[in-house]
Amino acid sequence: MNSKAEALAAAKKRIIALQKQMVTRILEMAAEVEKLASATTEREAREFLRVTCNMPSSELSTYVRFQTTLKGNEQLLESSRVSFPVVKALVSADPATRKEVLERMEIGARIDTTEISRIRKRLQEAALTPGQVLAARNGKKLAAAARRNTADAVTSFQEVLYAFSEGLINERDPEKMVSDDVRQGAAQIRRAFESLFGTRHGTVDQTKPGTSAHEMALAYETLKNLEDGTLAMPRNRALRHPGLVALQNLTGRSPEAYKPERPPLRQGPPAHHRLKAIEICAGAGGMAIGLDRAGFDHVALVEYDENAAATLRLNRPNWNVIESDIRDIDFRPYRQMDIDLVAGGPPCQPYSSDGYGLGKDDPRDLLPETVRVVSEIRPRAFLFENVDGLLHARHADHVAEILRGYRECGYNVEIHRIKTENYGIAQERNRVLLVGLRKDVTGAFRMPPKFAGRRLNLGDALMDLMAANGWTGAREWARDRREQPVFDRQGNVVARGALASTIVTRRGLPRAKEAARWGAKCVDIAGLPDLAPTDEQASKPGFMPALTARMRARLQDFEDDWSFVGGKQAVADQIGNAVPPRLAQAVGLAIFSSIEDVSWDWEAMLWPEESRRMHMVPPPLQFEGVVAEPLVSTAT
Template sequence: MERLTVVEICAGAGGQALGLHKAGFDHVLAVEIDKNAAATLRANSEWTVAEGDVADQSVWNPSDYRGVTLLAGGVPCPPFSSAGKQLGSSDERDLFAWAVEQAEKLQPRAILLENVRGLSATRFAAYRQRILDRLSALGYVAEWRLLQAADFGVAQLRPRFVLVALRPADARYFYWPSPNKTRVSVGDALFDLMGANGWPHVEAWRARANSIGPTLVGGSKKHGGADLGPTRAKLAWRALAVDGRGVADGPPGPDWPHPDERPPRLTIPMVARLQGWSDNDSWVFTGGKTSRYRQIGNAFPPPVAQALGSSIASALRHEGIAREIPDTDSTIHDPVYRRLVDGGGYVSSAALLKVMESGSTQAHLEDKMRQILLDFELDVEVVSNGARYKIGAFRGFTGQTDHRRHDFVTNHKSKVS
C-alpha cells in the first residue's frame, strides 16, 4: 500500500496533525510560527517541525517536498472571521491564497485547507471563486463544504469551512465524511473530569450541561488571558452551568457548591476534550496556561481531521464506487466575478446584472462591486448609459517578495499567531 505523506502548514498544536495521523498519513514536515505550539508538536511526535513564518523560504522550501501526497493546513482565521473586520486579502495575515499557490510547487495528489465559517459568506464569494479557478488551472477538482464539529463527536458548536482538492482521477472516489447519528453533550463529555475531585453535585451539573457548547475561542496574542470568549459565548456557557470568565487549575472539590449557586470553570484537560482530544492520545501541551488554552482553542478538532483524512485516503486508494465529478468550469460561487474575468476587459452594468439574482438592482450591483474591490483592483469607467467595470490584480499575498505582509510580520512577530 502506498505510503501517504503530508506536509502541514500552520500546524498549531497538532489537532489536524493528530487526526490525519490516525487516518494513516505520515508527516514529513509540520510548519508553525508560534514557539509554544511548535514545542507541543515536538513533544508529541518525531515529526520534523519547522518553526517560523510559513511563507519564509529560510524556514522551509516547498519545492523540497515535491510529490508529497497531501498538503494540509489551517491558515489564519482573522481575515475571514465575523468577529473581526473581514478584510480578506487586505489583511496581512491572510495566507489562504498563498497556500493554494504552494500546490504548484509541491504537486500533491490532494489538498486540505480549513478556516472559519466566515469564509463561506457572500462577502468572500469572489475570493472563493478565484481559489476554485486557480486550482482548476493547476489540475485539481476542488470543493468547499461547511462541516459541523458536533457531527463528529465534538461536544461544541464549531463550524469549519473546508476546502478539499484532488486530481480528477482521485476526485471521482472522494465523498465527504458522513455525520455521526448522535451528538455528545458537554455534560457527558466532561462528567468524569468534572467529578474527579469528588464534587458531590457533579450529577446535577451534568443534567444542566445537557447540550453541546458554543465554539471555543482561542483568541490571539493581542488580547488578555484565557477565557471562553466574548460576552455572548460566556452567556451560552453560563446556560450550561459553566463559568466562562476563565480557566481553572483543577476541577471542583468536595466543598464546591451546587452549580446553580456557583458554576465551575473548565480546566485545560476539559477544554482539550471538548476540542476532540481523548485521554488515549496522551497529548501534552507546552507553555503556560494561557498559551495552552489558546493552542487548544485555535486547533482543528482531531476527530474532524481524522474523518476528512479517512475520506481523502479512501479516494486516493480508489475505494468504493466512482462518482461523476463536477465540471470545474460550471462550479460558480460568484457569477459576477466570473463574468468580469471571462470578459477580459470592461463589462457593462447591464451585462453584470444579467448574471445576478433575479430582481437585482443597480444598487445591489454597486454593493457587490464594493465587496470585490476589497480583494481585487477594479477599474470603473462611467459611460452615458451607466458604468463599465474591469477587474484587475488580486490584492492578496500569493508569494510576492515586495508584499506589505513581510513588513507586517517582521514588525509584529510577537503578535502574529
Template sequence: MADIDVKAQALSAARHRILQLQEQMTDRVLQMAAEVDKLMDIVPMSEAKAFLKARCNLPSTELSTYVGFAKTLKGYEDVLQKSRASFPVVKALVLAGGDVRNEILERMEIGAQIDTKDVALIRRKLVAAKLTPKEAVAAYQKKVLTAAARRQTKDSQSSFQKDVSTFVDVLLRLWVKLLPLDDELHAGLRHRASQLLTVFESLYGAEHRPAAEITQTYRDYPVAIAHHALRQFRDGLFGGTFGYGFVSGDGTANAIDALQPFTGKVPTEFGKVRERKHPLDVIEPLRPRVLELCAGGGGMALGFEQAGFRHIALIEYNKNAVATLRKNRPNWNVIDADVRKVDFTRYRKSRIDVLCGGLPCTPFSTVGQKKGKRDENDLLMEGVRAVREARPRAFLFENVEGLLHARHADYVAELLRKLSKASYQTEIHRINARDYGIAQDRSRIMIVGFRKGSRGVFRMPPKFPEMAKNMGDILADLMGANGWNGANDWVRMMRERPEFDRFGKEVGIGALSDTIRGYQGSAHEGEARRALKNGVSYAPPAKDAPTNAEASTEGFVPGLTNRMRARIQGFPDEWQFIGGLGPVADQIGNAVPPKMAQALGLALYSALKGLEIAWDVMFKNADISQRSGIPPVGIDPPALSPDAADLPSLNLMSILDK
C-alpha cells in the first residue's frame, strides 16, 4: 500500500464512498416504494395520493413512480439493489414497456450498469426489432432520405444566401448611383430576381400574405416581406416607377433591407462580396481506414482486415514482428518505428477512421512487476498523444484487467481526463476471447472512444457461446503429429472437461487454455501443478509435438509448441512468424486474438457507418484468411446524398468590379 500515492488514495476512497452512497440511495428508493405499497393496501389510491402530496410533500412525478412500482418492479428489489439503480432509472423502468423492462432487468442481473439513456436506446432497438424486414428497410430508407433532404436544404440555403448577397450588393450600388441602370442590367436583374424567387419559394413556401397585410407583428414577417421584395424586383419595380421602396415615390431602401437577413451578412457589410467557392465533392470509400500502433505479430491487424478495414499504416518497433507482418502481408504499409518518436499529425490528412493498438500491458499485468505508470514500457499515454495528433473518428486500445485495479485508479483518471480534453468520449469494456470461438480463457479490457459529436453509437459485439471450442479439438492433429499414442486420450479428456470462470460458475464443457502469454524460458514456481491441472505445460515452450519416448517419463504432461499457441490464439496455420523460439512466443502471446479483434472491428464498423452488422455472414461464417484486402460483405453501403442544387447565375461579380 505504500506505493499508492495521494491521488490514487483519494480516487479509491471516493469510489468506495460513492458506491456506498449509491447503495443507500437505492435502498431508500426501495423503502419508499414499499411504504407506498403498504399504504395502498389499506387506503384507497386517490386518498393515499392526496395524503402523500399534502402531508408528505411528495411530488407528483415521484409519486406516480412509487405507485407504479408495485405493478411493474415488485419482486426485483434484489436486482435493483445489486445494480445500485438510481431513482431516474427506476422511474424509466416503471414507465417502460414490458419487453424493455425485462431486457433491462436481465442486463442488471448479470452486472450491467444502466442509466436512462440505456433504457431509451433499448426501447428504440426493440421497436426496430419488431419490424418486418421490409418495414425495417423502409424505415432505414426514410431515415436516409430525410437526412439527405435536410442536407440538400442546408446546401441550398447556403448557396441561396451567397446569391442573394451578390444580388443585394448590386442593388445597393444602384441605389447610391454607383452603377448606371441601363436596359441590359435591368433585364439581367429581373431575370436573376426571378431565379432567386423560384429558389426562395422552394425553401420557404410560395403562399404568403399580401403586401398590404404584412406588419412587423406578423409571425413570419421576415419571410413574407422578403418574398414580396423579390416579386417586386422580378417585376422590374426598382430604379423605375417605385424606386427601391414598396410604394410609388418611396425612395428608402426598404425592399433591399427586406432581403438583407437572407444574405447571411450583418447590414453594415455594405458592398463587400466574397468570391463564391464550390465545395469539392469527395465520396468517402466504403472501407474505413485504420492506423495501428504496436502491431506486433498481426493479431489485431488480421481481425480488422477481416472486418473490412483498410490499413493506412502499422507501426511496430520489434524487428522480428516487423518481418512477420511484411512476410505475410507484403502490401501492408509496415513502419519500423518507436511510437514514442512518431509524429502522428502526418496522418490527419488521411482522415483516419480508427486508431487502434495492443499497447504493452506488462505495466499493469497481474503477473508482471505492476509498476504501472512508472514502467518504461507503458505506452498508453503515447496512445493518447497519437489520438490527439491524428484526430481519428474513433480509437480502440487493448489492455489487461489489472489496469482497473485500485493501485492504478489515478492513472486511469488521468487517462480519461486527457482523452476528454482531446474531445473524445471514452468507455472501458471487458471482453473474453472464449466468447468468440477461441479455446482460451483470455479476459481483456478495451478502451474505446469516439470523437465528441460523431454520429456513431458504439455497442460491444454480441457473445457467441455456440461457437465455443476446446483445446482438445483444435490441437488434435498437432498433438499427434509425432505419433504420440496418448494423443486421442488427451483430446477426449480436453473435450469432456468442464470449465469454470473465476467465480466458480461453470461456463461450459470443454477445456480452455489459460491465457497464452509471451515467452517463459523456464517453469515458474507452481508450473508443475498448473500443468497437471490444465493437462498441458506452458513453460518453457515445446520445440516439437510430444513423442512416445517423452510420454514414457514420469509426470509427463504435453507441452505447447508455438504453432499450438498460435492456433489457440486463433491465428491461421498459414500465418508465418519470423524469429527464434522466444521471439515467436512473444509475438503470439502478446497478440490480440484475430477473431476477437474481428468482432470489435465489426462493432466499430457498425458505429462508424451507422449500419447493422449481419453477424452470421460477417463473423460466424467468416474465417480469418490469408488473403489480404478482403472487402466487407453482408452490409448495405450508405446512401450517397445528392449533389447540392446549384443556381443558374447571372455574372454579377463583374458588375461589382466596375
C-alpha cells in the first residue's frame, strides 16, 4: 500500500471514529434533556437550557422533542452515524416522512437532509391526484413569477423612497418639512406604498414596538402626516424623527450621511449629543461615574440607603438624587422624556454565594422591579449588573421569568459575564450583565473589547497608599505582589502579579476561605483600619497589612478624591457593593455605540492621556461625615 492509500485509510478510520463520538454525544444530550423534562415542565426546561446552559433555540427544540419523535431509535441512529442536522430534520419531519427515512436507514441507506426533503415532497404529492399535483406545481410557478414581479416593484419603490427620505432624514427646519415639494413627494410615495402593501396597517399605538407591523404602521402614518403637512418634529432637534427613520429602514439602506467612514471618537460626545439616563439602586456612584464618562447625563439617580444617597450628593451636588425605595416610585412620568438608558445594580445579596442565595424568596430581590421600571420608562436600552450567582441553576426559573418580562416589554435581551481584571482594575471580580435594547433600535450590542495588556496588580495599585504612614516595607511588599505567580486550576503559572480578591462588605470576621485568599496575597482582610501601616506595626510577628477604606475604594477604581458618607460599616458596604467606574464606562460606551452608531478609540476613552487619578497621597477617609475639602498635593 502506497503512502497516499495509507493516509486515506488512516483518515477514514479517524473520521468514522469522530462521527461515532458525535452521534454518541447527541444521544447523551437528548437523554439528559429528557431527565430534565421529567423533573420540570417543558417551558421551564426550555428556559433553563436557553438561559443557564446557553443552548441555541434551534438545538433546544431538537433535544426537547427528541423523546416524542425518535426515542427508541437510538441504536439505529448511532449505527448510521447521523449528523445533528439529520437528527434535527427527523425531529421536525411529519410522521410518515420520519417512518420512511428510518426504514431506509435500517437497510443501510445513507441519509442526509436533502434526501429527507425529497422524501417529504414525494409523500406529500403521493396524497394528491395527478390534477392536484399539476395545479400545485403551476401554482408555485405563478407564485414565483408574482414574487419576481413584486420584487422588481419593491426595488423600484425603495429607490424612490430612498431618494425622498435621504433628503429629510437629517432635516431640522420645520418649514422645509411642510413645503410643497415634500408634500407632493409624500403623496406620490404614499400611493405606491398602498399599492404594494395595502392600507390596513393599524395605528402606531395598536402595534407592538419593535415588530415589522409597528414599523409599517409608523412609516405609513409618517407618509400621511408629511402629505398633510402635520408631521410634528422631536422637541430635541438633535434627534432624528422616528417616522423618518422607519421610512429609511424600509429602503434597506443606511442614510447617506452615515456612510462615510468616521474616525473613532477619542473623547466623549459634546453636551448636545449626550444621552439621558436614569439609574436605580445607584449606591455610592460607581456605575454613575462610569456612565457619565461614557456620555450619559443622569436625569435621576434613585438610592434607598441614606448614606449612599448622601455620598452621591456630596460628590455631585448637581445630580438629581432621589432617596427612596424604587418600589415606591411611579416611573411612568419619565416616559415622556425619551430616556435613552435605564441602569442600575439591584441588590446582589439574594444571589451571592457569600449569602444564603434565597433568590426570589429574599425580600431584597428587586429584579422583578427592574421589569416594571423598564416597562414604565420604555428606554432605548437598559443595563443591570449583578453577581455570578445569578446564573446558578437554582435561580434559573426566576431569571427566565425576568427575561421573559423584558421581552414582553419589547426588548432584545442578552446576558454577559465580565471580568474587572480585563479593564485595568486590580481585582478578581466577575460580574453578570443584563443588557437590553428596545426592538426598534437598529443597532446591535457588542461587548467592549478586553485589555489584557492593561492588567494591574495589587502591589502597584496600592504601593503609595501602603507607604502613606511611613511603612518602609511598602515597596518590598508591592514588589512581591507584582512578581507573585498566578496559577490556573491545574497548577500552571499563567501570569505574574497578584490581584485583589473580590472586595466585599465588612461585617465581623472574614470567613476562613476569604481570609485564606487574602492571606495568600499577604493582606489581612480582617478589620478596617483608619490609617496605613507603620514600621512599628510591621515589626510584630505575623504582620500583614490591612486595607483602609481608601485602599478598598481604589481597588474598586474610585478616584482618590471621591468621598464617602457614613461610619465604617456604611462606607465598607458602599465600596463593596459598587460597580467599578471604568467597568461601567466600558459597558456604557458599548451601549452608546449600539444605539447611536458611533465608534470609540477605546484606549483613549478608558485611559485618557491626562490621568484622572491625582498623583498625591490622599487623606484617610473620615467616618460619620466626610470632610470634603479638596485634596492638597504634598509635592514641594
